Amino acid sequence: MKLYYSPGACSLGIHILLEEIGKPYELSPVALKEGAQHKPDYVAVNPKSKVPALDVGDGGKVLTEFTAIAAYLAAANPEAGLAPKDPLGMARAIEAVDYVTGTIHPHAFTRQFRPNLFSLREEDHPKTVEQARANAEKFFGVVEKVWAGDTWFLPQGYSIADAALFFVEYWQARRVGQPLPPKVDRHFKAMLERPAVKRALEQEGLPA
Known part of the structure; x- marks a missing residue:
């Protein structure tokens, strides 16, 4: 691969x-x-x-x-063991990944990092970034509210949902420097302790 x-x-x-x-x-x-x-x-x-x-x-x-x-x-x-074995559990994992990639990623972070894609006038870029930061707070609040597991997002345990959540958590905590809600923050810190995460960050030259 x-x-x-x-x-x-x-x-x-x-x-x-x-x-x-x-x-x-x-x-x-x-x-x-x-x-x-x-x-x-x-x-x-x-x-x-x-x-x-x-x-x-x-x-x-x-x-x-x-x-x-x-x-x-x-x-x-x-x-x-990256996905629940039952159909509903797998659907929940995909549901979480889709929320990250289809909502949190574009509307909370692409808007911040590339405001020119959302505002044609340069003078509107600060407002675009401000809205994106508000979106990030709102979207992470939704994740916090629907959290179904303990350390990991789903009750079935670690899954593809956790890997997806990590990259937006990383952006919020490390790249933007904004706090995460309690459950999400606990998840972020647990992810940072996983050997696979440590290896990926090191290979990409990213700080833990």
Whole structure:
């Protein structure tokens, strides 16, 4: 397998899952800040021009979209225990991943990091960032409210939901420097203690 990633991007969650699985894989960095995602070589891999993308082998089959990749890794590696075995539990895991990738990521953080995508006028960028920060507080509040497990998000235990939550927690706590709600913060700190998380952060050159 080969993971196309950018250090500190949402692909960090998939990187963690690969480390949890423990099977051989390669890392192929994509320099997003330099626009490498739009270069022909990467567009040939992922026409969507974003990360993560996972080459699963077997003739160069590439999966895109965080939720799809996470679900595939869990299903293809059941021994790693990355997803609940019951249908409702799996649906809850996917539900959490989708909330992270479809709501928290774009509306709390892409708005902060790239306000030009949401406001055409530069003078409106500070308001866009302010709204994004308010969104982050609101969305993490929702996660706190619907928390169903103990240390991990789901009562069935550690899953793909935890790896997804970690990358937005990391952005909020480390990149933005804002506090997390109590349960979410406890989860963030527990994730930082997992060997797979430590290895992924080290490989991406990110502080713990």
